[in-house]
Amino acid sequence: MLKNKKQYIHANGKLLLSSEYFVLDGALALALPTSKGQTFTFENIAHSDLISWKSFDEKKELWFEGIFAKQNFEAIETSNLGVSNRLTQILNACRELNNSFLKNENGIAVESHLTFPKNWGLGTSSTLIYSVAQWAEVDAFVLLEKTFGGSGYDIACAGAEKNILYSKINEVAEWSNCEFNPPFKNQLYFIFSGKKQNSREGISHYRKMDKKEGLVTNFSLYTKRILGCTELSEFEELLDQHEDLVSVTLHLQKVKDLYFKDFWGSVKSLGAWGGDFVLATSDRSEEETRKYFNEKGFEVFIKYEDLILP
Numbered sequence: 001m002l003k004n005k006k007q008y009i010h011a012n013g014k015l016l017l018s019s020e021y022f023v024l025d026g027a028l029a030l031a032l033p034t035s036k037g038q039t040f041t042f043e044n045i046a047h048s049d050l051i052s053w054k055s056f057d058e059k060k061e062l063w064f065e066g067i068f069a070k071q072n073f074e075a076i077e078t079s080n081l082g083v084s085n086r087l088t089q090i091l092n093a094c095r096e097l098n099n100s101f102l103k104n105e106n107g108i109a110v111e112s113h114l115t116f117p118k119n120w121g122l123g124t125s126s127t128l129i130y131s132v133a134q135w136a137e138v139d140a141f142v143l144l145e146k147t148f149g150g151s152g153y154d155i156a157c158a159g160a161e162k163n164i165l166y167s168k169i170n171e172v173a174e175w176s177n178c179e180f181n182p183p184f185k186n187q188l189y190f191i192f193s194g195k196k197q198n199s200r201e202g203i204s205h206y207r208k209m210d211k212k213e214g215l216v217t218n219f220s221l222y223t224k225r226i227l228g229c230t231e232l233s234e235f236e237e238l239l240d241q242h243e244d245l246v247s248v249t250l251h252l253q254k255v256k257d258l259y260f261k262d263f264w265g266s267v268k269s270l271g272a273w274g275g276d277f278v279l280a281t282s283d284r285s286e287e288e289t290r291k292y293f294n295e296k297g298f299e300v301f302i303k304y305e306d307l308i309l310p
Contacts, residue, residue: 013122014157028220033157036116038127048107093146094136121276126154184232192300236266
Protein backbone atom coordinates (compact mmCIF):
# COMPACT_ATOMS: atom_id res chain seq x y z
CA MET A 1 0.00 0.00 0.00
CA LEU A 2 2.62 2.54 1.01
CA LYS A 3 4.97 2.74 -1.93
CA ASN A 4 7.35 4.87 0.12
CA LYS A 5 8.19 4.44 3.75
CA LYS A 6 6.28 7.57 4.74
CA GLN A 7 3.27 9.28 3.14
CA TYR A 8 1.88 12.76 3.92
CA ILE A 9 -1.70 13.76 3.10
CA HIS A 10 -3.33 17.12 3.80
CA ALA A 11 -7.08 17.73 3.69
CA ASN A 12 -8.84 21.11 3.78
CA GLY A 13 -11.68 21.95 6.11
CA LYS A 14 -14.98 23.19 4.66
CA LEU A 15 -17.84 25.65 4.93
CA LEU A 16 -21.10 25.49 2.95
CA LEU A 17 -22.27 28.94 1.87
CA SER A 18 -25.48 28.01 0.06
CA SER A 19 -28.06 25.21 -0.40
CA GLU A 20 -27.49 23.66 3.02
CA TYR A 21 -29.64 20.51 3.38
CA PHE A 22 -31.01 20.87 -0.16
CA VAL A 23 -27.64 19.87 -1.61
CA LEU A 24 -28.67 16.36 -0.49
CA ASP A 25 -31.42 16.41 -3.12
CA GLY A 26 -29.38 17.82 -5.98
CA ALA A 27 -29.33 21.57 -5.36
CA LEU A 28 -26.24 23.38 -6.62
CA ALA A 29 -24.17 24.55 -3.63
CA LEU A 30 -21.31 26.99 -3.18
CA ALA A 31 -18.70 25.36 -0.95
CA LEU A 32 -15.64 27.05 0.51
CA PRO A 33 -12.54 25.00 1.38
CA THR A 34 -10.73 26.43 4.40
CA SER A 35 -7.02 27.01 4.84
CA LYS A 36 -7.35 25.19 8.18
CA GLY A 37 -7.61 21.41 7.95
CA GLN A 38 -5.93 18.19 9.01
CA THR A 39 -2.65 16.58 7.99
CA PHE A 40 -1.92 12.85 8.19
CA THR A 41 1.33 10.92 8.22
CA PHE A 42 1.32 7.20 7.40
CA GLU A 43 4.62 5.42 8.06
CA ASN A 44 5.66 1.80 7.59
CA ILE A 45 6.98 0.11 10.73
CA ALA A 46 9.18 -2.93 10.11
CA HIS A 47 8.60 -6.22 11.92
CA SER A 48 5.23 -5.21 13.35
CA ASP A 49 1.69 -6.47 12.86
CA LEU A 50 -0.02 -3.50 14.52
CA ILE A 51 -1.42 -0.10 13.63
CA SER A 52 -0.43 2.66 16.00
CA TRP A 53 -2.71 5.73 15.78
CA LYS A 54 -2.15 9.12 17.41
CA SER A 55 -4.29 12.22 16.87
CA PHE A 56 -3.22 15.71 17.91
CA ASP A 57 -5.31 18.87 18.16
CA GLU A 58 -4.47 22.39 17.01
CA LYS A 59 -2.47 22.95 20.22
CA LYS A 60 -0.33 19.88 19.39
CA GLU A 61 -1.87 18.04 22.33
CA LEU A 62 -2.65 14.33 22.02
CA TRP A 63 -6.45 13.84 22.08
CA PHE A 64 -6.66 10.23 20.90
CA GLU A 65 -4.33 7.23 20.96
CA GLY A 66 -4.99 3.65 19.96
CA ILE A 67 -3.35 0.42 18.85
CA PHE A 68 -5.19 -1.77 16.37
CA ALA A 69 -4.72 -5.31 15.05
CA LYS A 70 -3.96 -5.23 11.35
CA GLN A 71 -5.91 -8.43 10.65
CA ASN A 72 -9.38 -7.18 11.68
CA PHE A 73 -8.64 -3.59 12.79
CA GLU A 74 -10.02 -4.23 16.28
CA ALA A 75 -8.63 -1.96 19.00
CA ILE A 76 -6.13 -3.61 21.33
CA GLU A 77 -5.59 -0.44 23.33
CA THR A 78 -7.57 2.79 23.12
CA SER A 79 -7.97 6.09 24.93
CA ASN A 80 -11.53 6.50 23.59
CA LEU A 81 -13.73 3.53 22.71
CA GLY A 82 -16.12 5.56 20.56
CA VAL A 83 -13.30 6.92 18.40
CA SER A 84 -11.57 3.54 18.06
CA ASN A 85 -14.85 1.84 17.09
CA ARG A 86 -15.35 4.44 14.36
CA LEU A 87 -11.79 3.93 13.08
CA THR A 88 -12.34 0.16 13.05
CA GLN A 89 -15.46 0.71 10.94
CA ILE A 90 -13.61 3.00 8.51
CA LEU A 91 -10.62 0.68 8.12
CA ASN A 92 -12.86 -2.34 7.54
CA ALA A 93 -14.79 -0.37 4.92
CA CYS A 94 -11.46 0.39 3.23
CA ARG A 95 -10.67 -3.31 3.08
CA GLU A 96 -14.11 -4.04 1.62
CA LEU A 97 -13.34 -1.56 -1.15
CA ASN A 98 -9.72 -2.65 -1.59
CA ASN A 99 -9.16 -6.22 -0.43
CA SER A 100 -5.37 -5.82 -0.52
CA PHE A 101 -5.48 -2.95 1.96
CA LEU A 102 -2.81 -3.56 4.65
CA LYS A 103 -2.71 -7.28 3.82
CA ASN A 104 0.97 -7.74 2.99
CA GLU A 105 2.79 -5.00 4.82
CA ASN A 106 4.55 -4.27 8.02
CA GLY A 107 2.90 -2.34 10.77
CA ILE A 108 1.78 1.25 10.33
CA ALA A 109 2.19 4.34 12.48
CA VAL A 110 -0.50 6.95 11.81
CA GLU A 111 -0.35 10.53 13.09
CA SER A 112 -2.93 13.22 12.45
CA HIS A 113 -2.64 16.92 13.23
CA LEU A 114 -5.58 19.31 13.21
CA THR A 115 -5.06 23.02 12.59
CA PHE A 116 -8.51 24.00 13.93
CA PRO A 117 -10.28 23.14 17.20
CA LYS A 118 -12.26 19.89 17.02
CA ASN A 119 -15.48 21.59 18.10
CA TRP A 120 -15.45 24.12 15.24
CA GLY A 121 -17.22 21.78 12.82
CA LEU A 122 -14.85 22.50 9.94
CA GLY A 123 -14.50 18.85 8.97
CA THR A 124 -12.79 16.61 11.51
CA SER A 125 -14.65 13.66 9.98
CA SER A 126 -14.43 14.65 6.30
CA THR A 127 -10.69 15.34 6.46
CA LEU A 128 -10.28 11.91 8.08
CA ILE A 129 -12.33 10.13 5.41
CA TYR A 130 -10.59 11.92 2.55
CA SER A 131 -7.09 11.24 3.88
CA VAL A 132 -7.69 7.59 4.78
CA ALA A 133 -9.28 7.01 1.37
CA GLN A 134 -6.20 8.46 -0.37
CA TRP A 135 -3.96 6.27 1.74
CA ALA A 136 -6.06 3.13 1.15
CA GLU A 137 -6.48 3.92 -2.56
CA VAL A 138 -10.28 3.78 -2.43
CA ASP A 139 -13.03 6.16 -3.53
CA ALA A 140 -13.52 8.73 -0.77
CA PHE A 141 -17.18 9.29 -1.66
CA VAL A 142 -17.96 5.58 -1.44
CA LEU A 143 -16.07 5.40 1.86
CA LEU A 144 -18.13 8.32 3.16
CA GLU A 145 -21.35 6.57 2.17
CA LYS A 146 -20.26 3.43 4.04
CA THR A 147 -19.40 5.36 7.20
CA PHE A 148 -20.70 8.84 8.03
CA GLY A 149 -23.01 9.50 5.07
CA GLY A 150 -23.89 12.98 3.79
CA SER A 151 -23.85 14.89 0.53
CA GLY A 152 -20.08 14.65 0.05
CA TYR A 153 -19.43 18.35 -0.54
CA ASP A 154 -17.02 18.25 2.39
CA ILE A 155 -15.04 15.45 0.70
CA ALA A 156 -14.78 17.55 -2.47
CA CYS A 157 -13.57 20.49 -0.38
CA ALA A 158 -10.94 18.35 1.34
CA GLY A 159 -8.97 17.97 -1.89
CA ALA A 160 -9.95 21.21 -3.62
CA GLU A 161 -7.58 23.99 -4.63
CA LYS A 162 -10.21 26.74 -4.68
CA ASN A 163 -13.93 27.33 -4.06
CA ILE A 164 -16.26 24.84 -5.71
CA LEU A 165 -19.77 24.53 -7.11
CA TYR A 166 -21.07 21.16 -5.93
CA SER A 167 -24.10 19.02 -6.64
CA LYS A 168 -25.08 15.41 -6.15
CA ILE A 169 -27.48 14.09 -8.77
CA ASN A 170 -28.64 10.47 -8.85
CA GLU A 171 -26.10 9.69 -6.13
CA VAL A 172 -23.23 10.94 -8.31
CA ALA A 173 -21.11 13.82 -6.96
CA GLU A 174 -20.26 16.55 -9.43
CA TRP A 175 -18.22 19.66 -8.77
CA SER A 176 -16.16 22.28 -10.51
CA ASN A 177 -13.79 25.01 -9.41
CA CYS A 178 -15.26 28.49 -9.30
CA GLU A 179 -14.14 32.01 -8.51
CA PHE A 180 -15.87 33.49 -5.49
CA ASN A 181 -13.79 36.56 -4.93
CA PRO A 182 -16.30 39.38 -4.31
CA PRO A 183 -15.02 42.95 -4.04
CA PHE A 184 -16.67 43.14 -0.60
CA LYS A 185 -14.95 40.06 0.88
CA ASN A 186 -13.19 42.25 3.46
CA GLN A 187 -16.69 42.94 4.83
CA LEU A 188 -17.41 39.25 5.45
CA TYR A 189 -16.72 37.56 8.78
CA PHE A 190 -17.11 34.10 10.28
CA ILE A 191 -18.35 33.74 13.86
CA PHE A 192 -18.31 30.46 15.76
CA SER A 193 -21.61 29.81 17.53
CA GLY A 194 -19.89 28.12 20.46
CA LYS A 195 -21.40 24.70 19.84
CA LYS A 196 -20.71 21.92 17.38
CA GLN A 197 -23.70 20.74 15.37
CA ASN A 198 -24.17 17.04 14.65
CA SER A 199 -24.61 16.98 10.87
CA ARG A 200 -26.22 13.55 10.93
CA GLU A 201 -28.98 14.83 13.24
CA GLY A 202 -29.56 17.80 10.95
CA ILE A 203 -29.79 15.52 7.92
CA SER A 204 -32.21 13.24 9.75
CA HIS A 205 -34.49 16.20 10.54
CA TYR A 206 -34.33 17.33 6.91
CA ARG A 207 -35.22 13.88 5.58
CA LYS A 208 -38.40 13.80 7.70
CA MET A 209 -39.76 17.08 6.34
CA ASP A 210 -42.30 17.41 3.52
CA LYS A 211 -40.69 19.63 0.91
CA LYS A 212 -42.40 21.40 -1.97
CA GLU A 213 -41.39 20.84 -5.56
CA GLY A 214 -39.13 23.44 -7.08
CA LEU A 215 -37.03 24.06 -3.97
CA VAL A 216 -33.93 22.44 -5.46
CA THR A 217 -34.24 24.71 -8.47
CA ASN A 218 -34.75 27.76 -6.25
CA PHE A 219 -31.68 27.06 -4.13
CA SER A 220 -29.57 26.36 -7.21
CA LEU A 221 -30.63 29.76 -8.52
CA TYR A 222 -29.66 31.42 -5.23
CA THR A 223 -26.22 29.80 -5.49
CA LYS A 224 -25.68 31.17 -8.98
CA ARG A 225 -26.84 34.64 -8.01
CA ILE A 226 -24.70 34.69 -4.85
CA LEU A 227 -21.69 33.64 -6.89
CA GLY A 228 -22.18 36.55 -9.29
CA CYS A 229 -22.72 39.29 -6.69
CA THR A 230 -20.62 42.44 -6.97
CA GLU A 231 -22.45 44.62 -4.43
CA LEU A 232 -22.68 43.96 -0.69
CA SER A 233 -26.31 45.12 -0.54
CA GLU A 234 -27.34 42.59 -3.20
CA PHE A 235 -25.37 39.85 -1.46
CA GLU A 236 -27.11 40.64 1.85
CA GLU A 237 -30.52 40.57 0.21
CA LEU A 238 -29.84 37.14 -1.28
CA LEU A 239 -28.53 35.77 2.02
CA ASP A 240 -31.64 37.00 3.82
CA GLN A 241 -33.95 35.47 1.21
CA HIS A 242 -32.02 32.19 1.38
CA GLU A 243 -32.35 32.13 5.19
CA ASP A 244 -36.07 32.89 4.97
CA LEU A 245 -36.70 30.01 2.54
CA VAL A 246 -34.79 27.45 4.64
CA SER A 247 -36.54 28.66 7.80
CA VAL A 248 -40.05 28.45 6.34
CA THR A 249 -39.44 25.10 4.64
CA LEU A 250 -37.83 23.29 7.57
CA HIS A 251 -39.58 25.14 10.41
CA LEU A 252 -36.28 26.24 11.91
CA GLN A 253 -35.66 29.60 13.53
CA LYS A 254 -33.12 31.83 11.83
CA VAL A 255 -29.88 32.39 13.72
CA LYS A 256 -30.22 36.16 13.41
CA ASP A 257 -33.64 36.06 15.07
CA LEU A 258 -32.26 33.88 17.84
CA TYR A 259 -29.11 35.82 18.75
CA PHE A 260 -28.50 38.91 16.62
CA LYS A 261 -31.79 40.76 16.08
CA ASP A 262 -30.15 44.16 16.54
CA PHE A 263 -27.22 43.49 14.17
CA TRP A 264 -27.03 45.91 11.24
CA GLY A 265 -25.85 43.38 8.63
CA SER A 266 -26.91 39.93 7.49
CA VAL A 267 -26.20 36.76 9.46
CA LYS A 268 -26.43 33.38 7.75
CA SER A 269 -26.12 29.85 9.09
CA LEU A 270 -23.54 27.70 7.33
CA GLY A 271 -24.19 23.99 6.94
CA ALA A 272 -26.40 22.33 9.54
CA TRP A 273 -28.45 24.93 11.41
CA GLY A 274 -28.08 25.27 15.16
CA GLY A 275 -24.31 25.25 15.55
CA ASP A 276 -20.87 25.69 14.07
CA PHE A 277 -20.11 28.88 12.10
CA VAL A 278 -22.27 31.70 10.80
CA LEU A 279 -21.39 34.25 8.13
CA ALA A 280 -21.90 37.91 8.99
CA THR A 281 -21.77 40.89 6.63
CA SER A 282 -20.94 44.39 7.78
CA ASP A 283 -20.59 47.80 6.19
CA ARG A 284 -18.99 49.08 9.39
CA SER A 285 -15.39 48.74 10.55
CA GLU A 286 -13.87 45.44 11.53
CA GLU A 287 -13.30 46.79 15.05
CA GLU A 288 -16.96 47.80 15.53
CA THR A 289 -18.22 44.54 14.06
CA ARG A 290 -15.90 42.43 16.18
CA LYS A 291 -16.93 44.37 19.29
CA TYR A 292 -20.62 43.66 18.61
CA PHE A 293 -20.14 39.89 18.50
CA ASN A 294 -17.63 39.79 21.35
CA GLU A 295 -20.04 41.68 23.59
CA LYS A 296 -22.70 39.10 22.74
CA GLY A 297 -20.32 36.42 24.03
CA PHE A 298 -19.06 35.16 20.66
CA GLU A 299 -15.30 35.30 20.92
CA VAL A 300 -14.26 33.45 17.73
CA PHE A 301 -14.48 36.14 15.04
CA ILE A 302 -12.49 35.51 11.86
CA LYS A 303 -12.04 37.59 8.73
CA TYR A 304 -13.01 35.87 5.47
CA GLU A 305 -9.48 35.95 4.10
CA ASP A 306 -8.07 34.42 7.28
CA LEU A 307 -10.18 31.25 7.00
CA ILE A 308 -10.96 30.55 3.35
CA LEU A 309 -8.37 28.93 1.08
CA PRO A 310 -6.85 31.71 -1.04
